[in-house]
Amino acid sequence: MSSQPHSYAADDPETALKYAIQHVPAIDRVQIVEGVIDPLSPTWGHERAAGKIRDQIALTVATLGCVSGSGNLDLPGTSNWYTPDVAVVPEDPADADALPPDQTLLVVEITSESNGDTDPVVKRRRYAEYGAPLYLVVDRQERTCTLYAEPGKFGYTSVNGPHPSGTPVRLPEPFELELDTSEF
Template identity: 80%
Template sequence: MSAQPHEGAASYAADDPETALKYAIQHIQGDDRVQIVEGVITQVSPSWGHEKAADKIRNQIASIVSKLGCVSGSGNLDLPGTSNWYVPDVAVVPEDLADAEALTPDQTLLIVEITSDSNGDTDRIVKRRRYAEYGAPLYLLVDRQQRACTLYAAPGNLGYTRADGPHPFGTPLALPEPFGLELDTSEF
């Protein structure tokens, strides 16, 4: 039996565990989406309450996303040089990059993570640090357990240098340019 990828698929070097692992999770059969967080493979299966918050955000930013020539969704984000492969709840990316299998956090305009009971600390701590390290310009944390939102900006190797929040749900949250709008957080 061969350990080589299927014909026509992107190839990988068998001695490169990072690439092999990321290749493998992209080729899992079925509808399940998975991500890798610090080497741990986890299935992405959000609840309806989780999806409701993501939908409220997408709806509020939709017209600006369109004007910017971008798309919003939950596509794959690769963090090269690590075993991390994230599936954010919402990301805004330039439309001309949207056909890629995966993007890097610095290719986004905004990343949104919405906590669940099972992943709250991952979104609050691990992903916040990694998104900053990989240059995501804006990271919005919607913390459903704390019922608060925090917008992180100005990424650097040691983390984000600016934080706006936490603001209790119901407090309008200003998304800076290129968005330039107040996000209504009352229905998260």
């Protein structure tokens, strides 16, 4: 992050809040979930799970001409600004500061003890509402993985899981691969 002072003209609180969290010094990752600012500090186990997923999808991501990482997702019209554990996005819009969820191909959230209900409940509803085509929740407390697909205004209409850790989870088009979940 830059240490240079920034100036902006915010016409509304949503814009001001989202701008402010992008410019908080000394915080690398921060998100807003239903209006609550949430600085992220994942554990190494959390990061290991994200890394295992990135490793397994890397070849397919490259073949699709996409990038994966934990970039910002903006939910316009709300006070929500998410930083998923893994997101796959087309390479062209990857230079944007943030993307709406409908511009992703896959969003992955890995639960932690501090946010156990946020990812499978709150974010699942919002990602569906904002059109994220595939949403994978790795629940480290329950040791399960659930893939949500076919988003709609009232939620995802296709649910694959929860599957116990160790059960392969198939990612449909455009990925067409099975995730080995034994190390999550």
